[in-house]
Amino acid sequence: xxxxxxxxxxxxxSRFMLAMTLWIGLSLGLNSILxxxxxxxxxxxxxxxxxxxxxxxxxxxxxxxxxxQFEKTIEKPQIAVVTIPTLxxxxxxxxxxEQFESMALGNKDYDNGVxxxxxxxxxxxxxxxxxxxxxxxxxxxxxxxLDASMNELRVGSYSQAMKDIFNQVVLQVQQEYGxxxxxxxxxxxxxEEVEENGIWFTVVVVVGVMIYFGACKMxxxxxxxxLYLLSAFTNSSNSSRTSSSRSSGGGGRSGGGxxxxxx
Numbered sequence: 161x162x163x164x165x166x167x168x169x170x171x172x173x174s175r176f177m178l179a180m181t182l183w184i185g186l187s188l189g190l191n192s193i194l195x196x197x198x199x200x201x202x203x204x205x206x207x208x209x210x211x212x213x214x215x216x217x218x219x220x221x222x223x224x225x226x227x228x229q230f231e232k233t234i235e236k237p238q239i240a241v242v243t244i245p246t247l248x249x250x251x252x253x254x255x256x257x258e259q260f261e262s263m264a265l266g267n268k269d270y271d272n273g274v275x276x277x278x279x280x281x282x283x284x285x286x287x288x289x290x291x292x293x294x295x296x297x298x299x300x301x302x303x304x305x306l307d308a309s310m311n312e313l314r315v316g317s318y319s320q321a322m323k324d325i326f327n328q329v330v331l332q333v334q335q336e337y338g339x340x341x342x343x344x345x346x347x348x349x350x351x352e353e354v355e356e357n358g359i360w361f362t363v364v365v366v367v368g369v370m371i372y373f374g375a376c377k378m379x380x381x382x383x384x385x386x387l388y389l390l391s392a393f394t395n396s397s398n399s400s401r402t403s404s405s406r407s408s409g410g411g412g413r414s415g416g417g418x419x420x421x422x423x
C-alpha cells in the first residue's frame with residue numbers, strides 16, 4: 161500500500177515537473193518571439209536601416225563610409241542609424257537596448273557600439289551607447305548632442321538632423337581612440353559650456369545649504385551634528401533613487417547609457 165502511494169506521489173511530482181518545464185520553455189520561446197517581433201532586422205547595409213524612408217542617399221552613404229573606415233581600425237567601433245515609424249507602444253529606452261543587442265553592435269572586445277534610433281511618428285529619438293564608450297559619451301554629453309538638433313527634428317529635417325547627430329558621435333569616438341578626423345575638420349564639436357539652467361541649479365543648492373546650516377545653528381546643533389544629519393539624509397535619498405533606477409530596467413550588454421528626447 162505504501163509502495164502504491166509512493167508511486168502515485170512520484171508520478172504526481174513528475175507530471176508537475178514536466179508541466180513546469182513545458183511552461184518555462186513556452187515562456188522563453190514566446191519572449192524570444194516577442195523580442196524579435198519588436199526589433200527591426202537591419203538592412204543589407206547594416207549601418208543604415210531607414211524604415212521611415214526619411215534619409216537621403218547622401219546621408220546614408222556618409223554613414224556607411226565612416227563606418228567602413230572604422231572597420232579598418234583595431235577597435236572597430238560601430239555607429240548604426242535606425243529609423244522606424246513607431247515604437248508600437250514600447251518605451252524607446254527598452255526598444256533601443258533590444259535593438260542594440262539584436263544587432264550585436266560594436267567590437268565584442270571593446271563593447272563600443274552606438275545606436276541612433278529615431279521613431280518618426282512617435283517623435284522620439286534616442287542614442288544608446290555601449291559600455292566601452294560611456295566614458296566619452298556620457299549621458300549629459302549625449303543629451304547635448306540631441307539638443308543641438310532639436311530644431312531640425314521638429315521641422316522634419318530628419319536627414320540633416322541624423323547626419324549632425326551621427327557626426328557628433330563620430331567626433332567623440334575619434335577623440336576616444338585617437339583617430340584622424342574622418343570629417344576633415346569641417347564639423348565643430350557641440351559646445352560643452354554649462355547651460356544657464358545648470359548654473360541656476362548650482363545657485364539653488366548653495367543657498368539651500370546655507371539656509372540648512374543656519375537653521376541647524378538656530379536649533380543649537382553643532383556643525384558636526386548638522387553634517388551627520390545631512391549625510392544620513394543624502395545616503396537615504398541615494399538608496400531610494402538607486403532602487404528606482406534598477407526597477408526601470410534598460411541596461412544589458414549595451415551598458416544602458418545614452419539619452420532620449422521628444423521633439
